[in-house]
Amino acid sequence: MRKSLFCFLYALPVWAVGQLPSTLENASYRHYDRYLYSSGTFHTSVKPYLMDQVDTIVDLDTLFRIKTNSKLVDIAFNRSWVKMNKKDFWATADPYINGEVGKQDSSALTKISTRGFIVRAGIGNKVAVVSTFTENQAVYNDYRRQTITSLGVIPGDGNYKGFKSNGFDWGESRAVVSYSPSRHFNFQLGTGKNFWGDGYRSLFLSDVSPAYPFFKITTDFWHIKYVNLWGQFTDLKSEQISKEAGFNKKWGALHYLSWNAAKWLNFSLFEAVMWENADSAGYRGFDFSYANPVIFYRPVEFSNASPDNVLMGASTKITIMKNYILYGQVLIDEFYLKYLKKDQDWWSNKYALQLGYKIYNLLDIKNLDVQSEYNMARPFTYSHWTSLQCYGNFNQPLAHPLGANFNEAIIIGRYHFDRLFFEFKYILARYGTDSGAFNSGHNIFRSYTDGRRDQGNFVGQGVANKLTQIDANVSFLINPASNMNVAVGITRRENTVGTKVTKTNLVYVALRTSLENLSIDY
DSSP: OOOOOOSSBOOOOHHHHSSOBBOOOOGGGOTTHHHHHHHSSSOTTEESOBHHHHHTTOOGGGSSOOOOSOHHHHHHHTSOSEEEEOSSEEEEEEEOOEEEEEEETTSOEEEEEEEEEEEEEEETTTEEEEEEEEEEEEEOOSHHHHHHHHHTSBTTTBOOEEETTTEEEEEEEEEEEEEEEETTEEEEEEEEOOEESSSSSOSSBOSOSOOEEEEEEEEEETTEEEEEEEEEEEESSSOOSOGGGOSEEEEEEEEEEEEEEETTEEEEEEEEEEEESEETTEEOOSOGGGOOTTOOHHHHHHHTTSOSEEEEEEEEEEEETTTEEEEEEEEEEEOOHHHHHHOTTOTTOEEEEEEEEEESSGGGOTTEEEEEEEEEEOTTTTOOSSTTSSSEETTEESSOTTOSSEEEEEEEEEEEETTEEEEEEEEEEEEEEOBTTBOOSOOTTSOTTSSOOSSOOOTTOSEEEEEEEEEEEEEEEEETTTTEEEEEEEEEEEEEETTEEEEEEEEEEEEEEOOSOOOOOO
16 A cells, blocks of 8 residues: 555545545544544544554545446546556545535625645655645625634635625645655645644644644654644734735744553643744744754743743543543643632633543444533633734634633534435534723733733633524535535524624535535634
């Protein structure tokens, strides 16, 4: 089997999979999760997965394969549309599409048109390349328009320009080169996304923000998976050095250590540091103090006169009878122990918590799955004295989409019969936003020195917001090689800001290749 790897792949025929990472698509279309969680040996919290490791658990080529002698049926419903397999070279090509039509109450139609491709190729058994390109136009006549105009970016995708009278136009190109010198190491260099955690959300690193340039080293030995990631992120909040210089940049160095202490127990550690590309002293660029892949960042930050933003965390996963999974994360941004003991409301007690569970084959009904999750982040978590050091990218958080100062509860139910999929999702979130000059600690891009109070801080402070969202959809998987599917769904949303209540209903139908997370629960 070819052993090569790249980002943003779902499931190729087995001959071409090798050491390829999976995509970060919605979990409804990550069909192999149940097998990985029940194995007791897989590091499920490090995504994208390495597909050669997935192959040791489940044969992806047989999951949804339609038996046929027709080449046209095979191309349409089983495998990549274009593929080549030579002695020392393989390549595939698939469409990358999202065509959606929706209607929110009495408003005009929402229309989304995404056209593109994903090309994947491997040279020998150690090098692989992937390239994706999409051209997008959308007219949002629903709640997404308000979110986009507020953020100034397309959530998850980035910058845009106007399209016709009230639309949005944007293009996106991603590419990753990967090298695997042995089964213990692999290296990735490119532009993409990562997700660390077992939950629907992650408090460490998620796929919420647009893609970013990164270099990643993954090391596997014994029961341990160790990931080093260095990334360059974009800041839109701070004043540009010059128009010619483009958007301001910042850097991040992240570590993630996952240890399978037993088949039923996993412990993981996380740390990250963010620093600005240029500060008051001038250009700084990549700080090689953080280049060491096995160093602890807090002492390094202290030796640098503590100019940077360091986050630390720990997580665990407990598996009971293979199909029952408990998981959780604890993230600490900053705290003073003396205040934590006697004064929970001190502003710099910044931390976040996650607790959740997954059940596969609920009530012994095959393919009926349930997930429930609680997330919380104290005010000012992930923020810093400048947006150039906050834990965000392109006006969106690198962790939870709500930023900080929130409580959230999630319930998800999924069921599939053959290629027919059903999903129900309920989200309830309460959070506080800024009131005038008062900094509630919700906006992680706002300096924590601006408008805060030192004491009396609590989760939900500021203008009270309550968001209730219910999503239900039915989809049919057309081709598992590209996750092409046709879906119809409804989103019911109630948003309360102070005393103002806004209720909306969005009905949509879509034909899409779910190669990334297309969730709209923001």
